[in-house]
Amino acid sequence: MKASLEGEKVTLVPYMREHVPKYHEWMQDPFLLQATGSEPLSLDQEYEMQLSWTQDPLKQTFIILDRELIVGKFIHGEPHVEAMVGDVNIYVNDLDDPQMAEVEIMIAEPKSRGKGLGKESVLMMMAFAVDNFKIHTFRVKIGELNQASLGLFQKLGFKETSYSKIFNEMTLELPMTESKICELHQLIGNMVTHS
Numbered sequence: 761m762k763a764s765l766e767g768e769k770v771t772l773v774p775y776m777r778e779h780v781p782k783y784h785e786w787m788q789d790p791f792l793l794q795a796t797g798s799e800p801l802s803l804d805q806e807y808e809m810q811l812s813w814t815q816d817p818l819k820q821t822f823i824i825l826d827r828e829l830i831v832g833k834f835i836h837g838e839p840h841v842e843a844m845v846g847d848v849n850i851y852v853n854d855l856d857d858p859q860m861a862e863v864e865i866m867i868a869e870p871k872s873r874g875k876g877l878g879k880e881s882v883l884m885m886m887a888f889a890v891d892n893f894k895i896h897t898f899r900v901k902i903g904e905l906n907q908a909s910l911g912l913f914q915k916l917g918f919k920e921t922s923y924s925k926i927f928n929e930m931t932l933e934l935p936m937t938e939s940k941i942c943e944l945h946q947l948i949g950n951m952v953t954h955s
């Protein structure tokens with residue numbers, strides 16, 4: 761079974777079949793499609809996408825659970841659809857650098873934004889990727905008007921490396937120096953991994 765990661769505010773669980781209907785519902789929202797640079801998919805396509813994300817060794821995706829919304833006790837292996845609020849993923853997509861990962865984050869539920877869930881999810885994903893895939897640099901592409909996302913990644917230390925006029929999009933990167941890795945592990949302190 762794939763890993764789940766328990767943090768302070770969020771628990772990250774593998775993207776399971778049971779999550780697909782709600783995920784598909786989220787991705788009908790024009791704001792979320794635009795903010796994440798996604799195309800709308802049919803429900804069947806979303807099921808295929810879920811399979812491809814779980815089978816592709818270059819991708820790692822987690823559904824974000826808001827721990828306050830979990831009904832009863834968290835059980836590793838259960839989808840806990842009642843508490844799903846977004847997703848976070850990495851994609852090793854730079855052919856010249858297999859230790860570079862692009863990171864994506866979405867807190868889809870508006871009520872769950874601005875509570876630190878996005879920040880904690882990205883930190884946990886990065887710690888997991890450093891430990892398990894030896895990632896040494898993270899990259900993120902953000903629309904220039906997406907203040908929330910720019911604010912989040914800049915706060916984590918990401919710096920702009922390029923700008924695309926065609927897509928009105930900035931690319932930011934964060935190299936994982938020894939001191940950054942230490943800082944990351946301290947920040948996520950008591951994260952518990954279930955595998």
Ligand SMILES: CC(C)(COP(=O)(O)OP(=O)(O)OC[C@H]1O[C@@H](n2cnc3c(N)ncnc32)[C@H](O)[C@@H]1OP(=O)(O)O)[C@@H](O)C(=O)NCCC(=O)NCCS
Nearest residue numbers: 795865866867873874875876877878879907908909911912
């Ligand atoms: C971007 C997003 C993931 C932020 O997640 P979040 O859980 O709301 O953010 P957090 O509460 O963890 O905030 C972390 C930091 O991000 C920045 N931030 C968050 N929301 C912000 C906003 N609306 N405006 C400016 N900065 C913001 C702040 O620096 C914040 O730190 P602070 O609270 O100490 O000031 C969320 O708004 C989202 O999913 N938006 C839609 C999808 C999207 O844009 N995804 C990113 C695509 S690149």
